[in-house]
Amino acid sequence: MYPFDQCKKEITIELQKVLAKYHSNIEIRVEIPPNNMGDFAFPCFSLAPYAKKSPIDLAKDIASGISKNKLITKIDAKGGYVNFFIDNTYLTSVTLKSILEKKDTYGCLQKKKKKVIIEHTSANPNGPLHVGRARNPIIGDTLVRIFKAAGYDVESQFYLDDMGKQVAILAWGIHNLDGKQIPLSENKKADHQKVGFYQIANERMESDEKVTEAIGEIVKKLEQGDHNTIDMIHASYAPVLDGIKQSLSRINIHIDTYIPESAFINDKSVDRVINELKQTTYCHEQDAAFYLDMEPFGIHGRSTKFFFLRSDGTTLYATRDIAYHQWKAHHADLLINVLGEDHKLESKQVQVALELLHTKVLPQIVFYAFVSLPEGKMSTRRGRVVYLDELIDECIERAYEEVKKRRASELTESQMKKIAELVGIGCLRYNIIKIQPEKDILFTWEEALNFEGNAIPFIQYAHARACSILSKTKVKKYTYDSTLLTHNSEILLVKQLARFPLVIDDACIGCKPHIVANYLYETASVFNQFYRDCPVLSEENIILRSSRIALVNATKIVLHNALDLLGISAPEEM
């Protein structure tokens, strides 16, 4: 158990003893008060009626009923709150011990012995990832890291559309369009080279019904299992998918498993889904096509029909998605999907179908709002996009300029290039993850390349400062005397470091990756205050000096671990 949990538990036990006489069944919830009012607080407002006292008097009563011990040094009643002060020496001692012992695993929670599948990205392999879609892998990958730290066995999955209309359009374009008609991309990666075929094929489809038919024919053959068509489609999208993987890899994202939609056609599980859905009382037929009526499930609007089988007998994306989710439910205890907000209805339809089919595990969905451009929503089809590769390059370029401006005389070219890479990638991931998913983002280059204030260089710089101090000491083993770390900046820093495990728990429970970003920023900020107030290397008291070194090392560990949760590197110098 981590120090903060221990304190909280201890206080709750003490409170339980004192509160027993009021016979209320109110849950004892201890909260963290605003600055300088203690470390934990118990609000007396909801208990006051049971005690037949004013909250202010009740707080005084409770405060006088609890005795101090080695952990609680002061109990204060103030305005209806009982405020608890934790012994700083004790907290410092146990916190530093915990961090220095656990190192890379500090913050990680107890193993849960539960498997979670996190599905994210799942982009159609018809072109490069763009910045709108980039929110998906970044949120997804950060959740993967958070859930791992929270003690889950995690597998990340990319649901690969190798059956639908989108890949069929791409394949048709590649086989029927003259390469000379395709606008050239400067980027040599296959995804950038092929996307033009997709775009032009889309235009042709809109103006020419024969093209629409040809593409429909491809989709139908795919579903019938025609080997030539399957091979042709695979050959068309495989290089594009490869390009997508390369882009992901540049921003430290690796996806464990790619699950093709076709798998659920081939193993007939989609057929089973169709048969079972047909048996439900909500199923209706219309011109040989089948749908579920969604009206009874609270879905209203212009159409409440959820079609799962076309009149030509082929399935739809959502139908295959149901089969996929049933399969996932068999392989995990917890399912999480990261989806764009445009998938809300489809996701609800799938959810209803899964319930009708008595699926054991239903997915928990993290929806994110779109990243749009000042001129409107990003669209691959219309070519109105900022590609992820483009943004990665710009971020690194910008970071390089900044390093050069500051360190050109001290560092070699390759050192500067290396730092620019770490800062640039971090900048990209941080600027996206620091905003809660449901908030929409208007993409501007100025914001995306933000290096000031609440941005990654601030945090990485704090880490580099810590490393710089440590590199100038010859300490092998970190010894400390926690009674000497009494400066307010030292105490605030220790408390901040002690909070880290709670942050992981919160971020995991709420699927809220942005709170890790907030925590990192605060931690870097508190460390900078310590850096200002408490000189380390020039401290003459040898024991205080080594205690501060231990604190710096602990901070370095926490910053590193928290950055790692966001998939961002912690440079040792910058």
Added chain:
RNA sequence: GGGCGUGUGGCCUAGCCUGGAUAAGGCACCGGCCUUCUAAGUCGGUAAUCGCGGGUUCGAAUCCCGCCACGUCCGCCA
């Protein structure tokens, strides 16, 4: 028309789930701090009817209802 989400100083964001003690940061702007561990830092200042209107409550940015604005969806697309 209906569903879902968002609305917090000039701009961007946290807090909302689980109501509580002076609404917290960043950018921009103004004024300080480098003979001391990298100033990508730090200290101070100006700046908010928490979209609008009701309600619940001792107490509402937070919960409930209505309205407005923006986003998104309501395809035998994915």
